[in-house]
Amino acid sequence: MSIEFKGRVAIVTGAGGGLGKQHALALAARGAKVVVNDLGGDVHGVGGSVSAAQAVVDEIRAAGGEAIANGASVTDFEAVQKMVQLAMDTWGRVDILVNNAGILRDKSFAKMELADFKLVMDVHVMGAVHCTKAVWPIMQAQNYGRVVMTTSSSGLYGNFGQANYGAAKMALAGLMQTLSIEGEKHNIRVNALAPTAATRMTEGLMPEQVLKALEPSAVVPAMLVMASEDAPNRTIICAGAGSFEVAHITLTQGVHLGTGPDxxxxxxxxxxxxxxxxxxxxxxxxxxxxxxxxxxxxxxxxx
Structure with missing residues (x-):
């Protein structure tokens, strides 16, 4: 079975570098027309320029693919709506949304400013909500859609110094759970990717040998499966260094104890x-x- 995206239109957020760039390149290489979205800020969400997104578009076009650049901030719903309209005006449909945009504001919870907590939530959670909300009616109308949320082991299992990031990433898993139920009757499949990849966010945190094994491209196959026509629904795929797993939120059988005073x-x-x-x-x-x-x-x- 060959996974291809000929005739499909994809939007990838945070696609100016790192994992998002690899997602965009891979989708385009397999035939998708791609909106390459990136605010162009640093890993902390500071600054902004469409040049990073345009460089990825240039690379896709040089390889014979079709792509357009967009610099909307995913925290701005109006700008996101305009981005989706740009895709519709250009290609007439949106089949795939990869919610990849994110930032880091790492600190222990005791030292973390509430503004940094809120900003991380806004970018990761509301960013994904804005983008998904904007494409949802289109996907419903065409009776087809594939949405990929980007969760993280930091949310699924916790990680010191990332209370804000972990809370946001677990929220995306919860968003995926419900949207996968609501979208099923419209052939909209919603899944989540938990990547382990070396990007700008991990520079200086790991040995060089480990960083090489954790190339972002090693995560991409999981995204391609979740964006494909035969995608699963409501699945959290963990991926890194060429290895793939599925994470489950399980329920034990437990015990019945009643409601007595003891x-x-x-x-x-x-x-x-x-x-x-x-x-x-x-x-x-x-x-x-x-x-x-x-x-x-x-x-x-x-x-």
């Missing part, structure tokens, strides 16, 4: 049972947690 004490003693992974499930919707809990309660009461 339930807090009994719960404290039963925590090891709650952690028991035997029989754990991957719920397909939030209601499955309630169904499990009510079912155990009914069983306990002989209902």
């Amino acid at each position: 339930t807090p004490e009994r719960l404290a003693q039963a925590l090891s049972q709650l952690h028991d992974t035997q029989g754990e499930t991957v719920p397909r919707s939030g209601s499955e947690q309630g169904a499990l809990e009510v079912g155990k309660a009914m069983k306990a009461h002989g209902a």
Whole structure:
């Protein structure tokens, strides 16, 4: 099976360098027409120039592909709407959205300014919301869409000094969970990519040998699968150094303890049972947690 994107139109945010650039180049190489979006700021979100995006467009065109540059900030919904309209005016459709734009403002939570927390949330979370909201009605109307959120192990599992980044990345996983349900009837598939890649954000943090193994291009195959016609739905694919895994948010079978006055004490003693992974499930919707809990309660009461 060959993955190709002939006739498809893709928008990739934060595509002026690093992982986003590799996403844009790979989609274009396989036939997609690409909107290369990048504000052109540094990893902290400071500054702005369309030159980075234009350089990627020039590279795509030199290889025989089609692309246009856009410098909208994903935090500006009006600018994002204009970017999507540019794609529609140019090519008449939008099939793929890769929400890749992001910044870092790393510090321990005790030392972190609230403004830095809010800005990271705005770029990662509201940036993805703005872009997805702008393309959603188009994808609904054409009964086709592929949306890729960029989550992170920092959100899924935590990472010291990244409370803001981790909160934002876990929020994107939650956004993916619900949009994948809502989009399914319109053939809109929504997934999340958790990349481990060496980019401007990781310079100076890892040994050279490790950085080489973590080339951004090694993550791209996971994005291509999630952007393809045969994409999964509601899947978190972790990728790095040519290795690929799937992350699940699971639910253990737990225990039913009732609601007596000593339930807090009994719960404290039963925590090891709650952690028991035997029989754990991957719920397909939030209601499955309630169904499990009510079912155990009914069983306990002989209902």
